[in-house]
Amino acid sequence: MKSKIMMVLLPVLALLAGTLAGCGSDTTKESQSTSSTTSTSKAEATSSDSPVTLTVEVFDRGIQGQPDLNNNTWTRYINDNFGKQNNAIVKFVPVPRSQEVDKLNVLMAAGEAPDISFTYDSATVSRYANMNGILQLDDLLNNNGKDLTNYLGKKVLTYGAFDGKQMAIPAKRTSLAWIGMFIRKDWLDKLGMPIPTTRDELYNTLIAFRDKNPGGVDGVIPWGVAATGMNYGYGNLIDSFWGKQSEEEFVTTPGWLKPGNKDAFKFLNKLYNEKLISPDFALDKTAKQVDADVTNGKVGFFSANWDYPLRQNISEPLKANVPSASFVPIDTFKNDEGKYKKIAYNENGISLFIPKSSKNAELAIKYLNWMSDPKVLFFLQYGQEGVNHNMVNGIPQVINQTGDNMQTSYLNLDYTLVVNGVELGDPEKNIKALAASAPGLEAVAEQSYKINTTDTYTGFFFDTPNEFNIKFGKTLGDMNNQMTDKLIVCKPSEFDSLYDKLVTEYMAAGGKAVMDENVKIYKAMQANK
Structure with missing residues (x-):
């Protein structure tokens, strides 16, 4: 859907x-x-x-x-x-x-x-x-x-x-790819294990990472997590638990009420209590700790932006600290329909x-x-050949510079207002240009982009503001973060009652008002089609 x-x-x-x-x-x-x-x-x-x-x-x-x-x-x-x-x-x-x-x-x-x-x-x-x-x-x-x-x-x-x-x-x-998932291929090879393609396979892999510590590191972290929302989040794990819904239900119902959502958090709670995710993730609000854990070779699996491990601030220190380390993109959270649903950017x-x-x-x-x-777009994104970029196999590669030639945003995003992302007039060339920003890892980048633009859904555009979202949005956002942390770290025996209690409080704090208004706006939009 x-x-x-x-x-x-x-x-x-x-x-x-x-x-x-x-x-x-x-x-x-x-x-x-x-x-x-x-x-x-x-x-x-x-x-x-x-x-x-x-x-x-x-x-x-x-x-x-x-x-x-x-x-x-x-x-x-x-x-x-x-x-x-x-x-x-x-x-x-x-x-x-x-x-x-x-x-x-x-x-x-x-x-x-x-x-x-x-x-x-x-x-x-x-x-x-x-x-x-x-x-x-x-x-x-x-x-x-x-x-x-x-x-x-x-x-x-x-x-x-x-x-x-x-x-x-x-x-x-x-560029529509958003969130990706990555695993240490060198650890899998050392253990003689295949790339996991389901939740159960990933669970068994995480246990092997914990118990056998293939990297031989102090304080191994099977799954690196932080309390930052997207980077070092949960990938499409939660989505993979969601049951079938109509479009109206899917776009108007908060995640906490979606069928299967409770089971998703129960699974995360299980991972935490079995020491399979970062032990202090709730305190890591900036992802600095887990960044350090990844680049120091302690983390076996994580989820972040589709190109995150390819970025120089991650790939270069990891290579310096652990030359043999190799992260590869994977798709491992299959839902009941046999699909790997994941959110992508809107157009x-x-x-x-x-x-x-x-x-x-x-x-x-x-x-x-x-x-x-x-x-015009080409010059604003890439400038003059030999000065601002070099052509390699027909694809421009930016020469990072200082002074007047410096681009203060990726491909001059702040000056090329009509486009967000690479624009070479051909989607295939655009992907290759994106991959070119990760020298030596181009094939991995292309693979990650392909994985994370398959079986995707995008955000629904409501053409009318939800006044209750304006009124309660920040409160609900803060509650959402607090609920997530509490549910993941609580004792397994307390999970069910805590989940029900927190969701009731969330809906009473404005969640129901926002949901009801979303339904109203959605129905009006469908009637006006």
Whole structure:
């Protein structure tokens, strides 16, 4: 079953609500949009002696040695190849990555948000749209965004539509793999054991790792786990226990109530009490401890991002500490249907939008339309051959640099707004380019990507914010983490009663309200199809 689940809604500042609410009622949205577009055209029809300044958000990631975010190889290319041809100056407005939603709320409330603003939180965009704080983009895209529309395609654009109106432009996500699972192949070989392909086989393998300690290490950890949520989490183990549900049940019911979920946590509790997972995982909130355990050769199995063990901060120290160590990707959690279900990324990435306060909406769409040109995207991602990248077997490989040529995000993600991920115009080439970022481990990377894009489901996109999620989201998120830790470490004899007690408290603390509202929104969406 393929489904889509929206991220937890984040509250918008009261100041924002008051400011945007003053923009007008629903009945005036269309006239305001037309008026704004008209004023935009007038603003852009200025004399050639007075270039228009187009403001564009950019993440400030605070990376040591990063270049001036408004004056570097990439911004000069943008202004030389788009700005000059359109009598414009593209000015980038840095927003701290760690505070992106909070900062954006303040800018929106003050009417000072960049002409092109963005966020990874689609719920924030939905709220802005409901408050009439951003422009409807249908006409602007029809008139000035044909190349952009063709590049993104209808499916991706759907993620930016609210109540049938295009309110945001989602970037295209080209890499859909998310979570992977990895095991020490050298340990399996030493024990003469095959790669496990089921839960039971993995369980027996973990016992062998514990009892026979094939690495000969002090404090062997069969399965490395941390309390970080995704990296060093539980892979698709929990999903593999879930029983059949309708799509409505699957996307609206919290995990705690899904059939089989209790058995999944009972299994994790069994692993913990038999000393098969990291003993102090609940204290490891940053994954620093388990990172150290992995790179010191103590861990036999773990789950994380599909490319995690291929990253230099893991692969290089592991190779230095244990030259014979070899992690390989596996698929081991088969469900009752014989499938290895796992979550993957949706086809959309970051959401771009134009605030109602913008005077340069037409120019903003022209800019994104220009960016969707394959030649433009290639330069912004890879730069000049021999300077910013080398071609190896037809695949560009980035040359990491400092100064003006430095990319502060992977493949200049913060400047290539219309795409999240490698874009070489061919999915196979994209995968090979991803694999090229792990020199010497390219085949392992390709294998991991293939495994983790098979039998996948994606998050359901609710086109209406769940107000109860906004109200109770943080409380429920904190409870979710606490419940997970408590259930895994409790005594087996206490598990059943504790599970029932904690789930009852979770539902009473807002879980039921969120679920009921999800059902209501889901049914409304199906009725409007």
